[in-house]
Amino acid sequence: MSDNAQINQLQKQLAALQAQVDALQQDKQALKEDMVEMQARIDHLLAELKLSKSQKYGKKSEKAPRGTFNEAEQAKSAPKHHKKGKQTLPEDIPREEVEHVLADSSCMCCGNDMHVCGTEESEQVKIIPAKISVIKHKQFKYACRHCENTEIKNKIITASKPKQPIPGSIASAETLAAVVTAKYCDALPLYRQVEIFKRGGLSLSRGTLANWCIKAGAIIKPLVEAMRRHLLAQHSLCADETRVQVLDEPDKKATNQSYMWVYRSNEMSEQPVVVYDYQAGRSRACLKEFLGDYQGYLQCDGYPVYDNVENITPVGCWAHARRKYNDALKAESKNKGRAHKAISFISKLYKLETQAKNKKLSAKKRYQLRQEKAKPILAAFKIWLDEAKIKVTKESHIGKAINYTLNQWDKLNHYIEDGELGIDNNITERDIRPFTTGRKNWMFSQSVNGVEA
Secondary structure (H helix, E strand, C coil): CCHHHHHHHHHHHHHHHHHHHHHHHHHHHHHHHHHHHHHHHHHHHHHHHHHHHHHHHCCCCCCCCCCCCCHHHHHHCCCCCCCCCCCCCCCCCCCCCCCCCCCCCECCCCCCECCCCCCCCCCCCCCCCCCCCCCCCCCCEECCHHHHHHCCCCCCEECCCCCCCCCCCCCCHHHHHHHHHHHHCCCCCHHHHHHHHHHCCCCCCHHHHHHHHHHHHHHCHHHHHHHHHHHHCCCEEEEEEEEEEEEECCCCCCCCEEEEEEEEECCCCCCCCEEEEEECCCCHHHHHHHHCCCCEEEECCCCHHHCCCCCEEEECCHHHHHHHHHHHHHHCCCCCHHHHHHHHHHHHHHHHHHHHHHCCCCHHHHHHHHHHHHHHHHHHHHHHHHHHHCCCCCCCHHHHHHHHHHHCHHHHHHHHHCCCCCCCCHHHHHHHHHHHHHHHHHCCEEEHHHHHC
16 A cells, blocks of 8 residues: 555544544533533522422511621520510400308407408409300280271281391301301311301201301392492502312313402502402403403502503512512522522612501602602612623522512502502402411312302
């Protein structure tokens, strides 16, 4: 073989080896990128797990300790103790007085009778649960003696009794009030109430109690409609919704979710109204059906259904925005500085609201306070958000929190436009909590009539 042929062969072998090296380099780079992506995925899953564990087992309160950046000093601070001593019972609670006297008042020394020289008083609470009694209605009948003797027919008149909430039922108004209060305010399912009544000697079925709840709901419908008209005449409203499962609902599977919407007056209202409205869905049509021709502010969370509704200005909730940064603190193992910084901005806004509440400022003065002090804080926060956005990944919890705040920015700023608006929608969440607490116990509603009631 000639020298040129050998050189060509070696060059071909060298080119093949170089191609293999290039392929290996590409595989190495791909593996490195996969490793980086995998590590990011692992970090994200670990953050999700940490957040889930924190939400399940950790402290539920969103209140940040004073001095967010002084954690070491915060840990050293002495715990607050409750005041010691007996609790003073309210004076308006009815009292029964029990006197305790000596069976033998003879003096142990001389045998003469002793006289009362004072008293020693103490109080204790007495609670009688579920005291059951029966109202026996006795309607007297009346007839005329004169007509009995002189007329062919004698008319008998029966004295009327008060109109009953459910005609022909054994349930009095007090009974209905007790049953619905126990279920809807105290989250006590009907089957538990059945057992309680049984201990009191009264046997009732769960179906009977359910029927009473449905009919009680029908009784108060005119009152609810009057409250709705009063609510829609107010300056601004708050709204929220939560899921509810109805087993027997037309055109829906038993596993599908329906929704309980809650509307209420804003926290500054002097005559607050809270109305629950059951809907089979969560669409904008449900919102419009309740609000009708309402015009004004509507404070809500970031759910898009509340946006772009004619004649309604949506007002964002700073508690929801702050919650995103709290989640970032719980989820991230490091790099918590941005979350702390964002929370410090929001805390300044809440501090102003606390000052306004403590000083009992009017709506006009609250507006002036927000324009003077809250507006500059919001402007600085916006600059910080824009700068931080390009420094974090969108998939991270802090990235999601920053993007949520920026996407909701216009809505979040609307509260400074009017002194009657609140800074968040927490008041509505507190009103919806009795329903969500009850849902943990009774889990679902059997029928549409039941959930509407």
